Amino acid sequence: xxxxxxxxxxxxxxxxxxxxxxxxxxxxxxxxxxxxxxxxxxxxxxxxxxxxxxxxxxxxxxxxxxxxxxxxxxxxxxxxxxxxxxxxxxxxxxxxxxxxxxxxxxxxxxxxxxxxxxxxxxxxxxxxxxxxxxxxxxxxxxxxxxxxxxxxxxxxxxxxxxxxxxxxxxxxxxxxxxxxxxxxxxxxxxxxxxxxxxxxxxxxxxxxxxxxxxxxxxxxxxxxxxxxxxxxxxxxxxxxxxx
Amino acid sequence: xxxxxxxxxxxxxxxxxxxxxxxxxxxxxxxxxxxxxxxxxxxxxxxxxxxxxxxxxxxxxxxxxxxxxxxxxxxxxxxxxxxxxxxxxxxxxxxxxxxxxxxxxxxxxxxxxxxxxxxxxxxxxxxxxxxxxxxxxxxxxxxxxxxxxxxxxxxxxxxxxxxxxxxxxxxxxxxxxxxxxxxxxxxxxxxxxxxxxxxxxxxxxxxxxxxxxxxxxxxxxxxxxxxxxxxxxxxxxxxxxxx
Numbered sequence: 376x377x378x379x380x381x382x383x384x385x386x387x388x389x390x391x392x393x394x395x396x397x398x399x400x401x402x403x404x405x406x407x408x409x410x411x412x413x414x415x416x417x418x419x420x421x422x423x424x425x426x427x428x429x430x431x432x433x434x435x436x437x438x439x440x441x442x443x444x445x446x447x448x449x450x451x452x453x454x455x456x457x458x459x460x461x462x463x464x465x466x467x468x469x470x471x472x473x474x475x476x477x478x479x480x481x482x483x484x485x486x487x488x489x490x491x492x493x494x495x496x497x498x499x500x501x502x503x504x505x506x507x508x509x510x511x512x513x514x515x516x517x518x519x520x521x522x523x524x525x526x527x528x529x530x531x532x533x534x535x536x537x538x539x540x541x542x543x544x545x546x547x548x549x550x551x552x553x554x555x556x557x558x559x560x561x562x563x564x565x566x567x568x569x570x571x572x573x574x575x576x577x578x579x580x581x582x583x584x585x586x587x588x589x590x591x592x593x594x595x596x597x598x599x600x601x602x603x604x605x606x607x608x609x610x611x612x613x614x615x616x617x618x
Numbered sequence: 619x620x621x622x623x624x625x626x627x628x629x630x631x632x633x634x635x636x637x638x639x640x641x642x643x644x645x646x647x648x649x650x651x652x653x654x655x656x657x658x659x660x661x662x663x664x665x666x667x668x669x670x671x672x673x674x675x676x677x678x679x680x681x682x683x684x685x686x687x688x689x690x691x692x693x694x695x696x697x698x699x700x701x702x703x704x705x706x707x708x709x710x711x712x713x714x715x716x717x718x719x720x721x722x723x724x725x726x727x728x729x730x731x732x733x734x735x736x737x738x739x740x741x742x743x744x745x746x747x748x749x750x751x752x753x754x755x756x757x758x759x760x761x762x763x764x765x766x767x768x769x770x771x772x773x774x775x776x777x778x779x780x781x782x783x784x785x786x787x788x789x790x791x792x793x794x795x796x797x798x799x800x801x802x803x804x805x806x807x808x809x810x811x812x813x814x815x816x817x818x819x820x821x822x823x824x825x826x827x828x829x830x831x832x833x834x835x836x837x838x839x840x841x842x843x844x845x846x847x848x849x850x851x852x853x854x855x856x857x858x859x860x861x
Contacts, residue, residue, distance in 0.1 A: 507841075
């Protein structure tokens with residue numbers, strides 16, 4: 376199934392953005408009257424009929440709409456420090472979208488070597504992965520935020536977990552993400568996971584997370600790269616809610 | 619911890635290969651008398667003293683050896699069809715090694731677009747990932763093999779699973795990989811997972827797998843790319859044996 380994307384929707388009509396219009400009309404040679412599938416990025420898949428086959432602003436009538444197309448049953452926010460090599464972070468975004476994630480927050484730790492990302496580029500990667508995996512929802516890619524600000528902002532009562540490596544910190548309360556998810560995760564309870572940078576969180580950042588009620592978890596015996604740790608956490612949630 | 623690799627070992631001495639010698643002596647400027655950590659690729663980590671700091675063939679005495687360094691508790695073989703874009707397959711190899719895998723078999727399906735891989739390059743990626751994740755064992759990278767030959771070859775009594783997408787096949791017996799692992803996986807029982815190419819297995823290949831006792835599994839509701847499906851299966855095993 377070929378999926379197009381538009382956020383330019385008014386009641387029963389929509390317009391594809393320029394690159395999607397070009398792909399639809401110039402590359403795939405759709406004509407006026409053709410039916411195409413368009414996702415709104417918020418979870419709805421719309422069956423549309425092309426009214427004006429413009430290669431710069433293809434105009435369509437919405438025939439029907441299916442909310443929650445390709446949606447997952449849980450709510451997951453991944454707050455992950457960008458990797459020094461940005462392609463590793465982009466890879467994480469792609470794979471997380473394929474499995475299912477609702478929001479990705481690029482966090483800046485005091486140990487972060489990379490302190491910025493290109494949100495438009497990450498959005499494009501997320502959009503492409505959502506199309507590929509037939510999901511009509513694209514996760515929100517948040518602005519970069521410092522860990523301190525992120526932890527200090529208010530939050531609903533969810534299941535908040537922080538994965539860290541530093542063995543000098545108190546690990547006595549730390550359990551595996553698998554066992555914590557098995558005992559406490561529920562579909563109605565939003566899940567957040569915090570993954571640090573290559574140099575791990577600072578002890579102050581871990582302490583602040585504890586103060587704010589984040590639960591320490593470990594991701595098994597292997598020493599995983601940042602992006603692998605992040606995907607391991609997404610997999611753990613994805614598998615937790617698998618039948 | 620800096621890890622070097624050598625397979626050129628005789629009783630209590632070893633020689634680093636050329637590229638490792640150069641990195642050790644030229645880049646990291648180690649001298650005779652220095653102690654370094656060397657992995658043998660088969661699971662042992664050896665503490666060594668440099669005897670001859672040659673940048674082309676660094677010679678060392680083995681002071682002690684620790685078997686099973688960074689080993690995982692399960693036995694996992696991943697038989698995965700190479701992706702059209704080889705970098706996606708290389709990415710899978712890297713991530714699978716980080717989590718823990720024992721053997722990777724590049725399988726050729728009748729639907730495969732790519733019918734060969736470069737085993738030396740995959741070995742290098744696996745070696746680098748093993749070093750990075752502090753594992754002294756490197757998985758075997760098998761030669762390319764057709765699915766038919768692979769399925770027809772003998773096997774021990776393990777837990778063999780095939781993940782496929784084709785919904786026209788009988789799916790009534792298919793359960794999720796999570797639930798099958800939960801009920802049947804044991805540390806002493808070797809696990810094998812078969813993952814098809816972009817165009818999925820042919821119905822004949824799936825039927826042959828059933829005949830040979832492979833169990834059909836599904837990897838959740840998301841439509842995953844080949845390499846994501848393969849890593850999802852590795853994660854499922856890794857998480858299954860997490861405390």
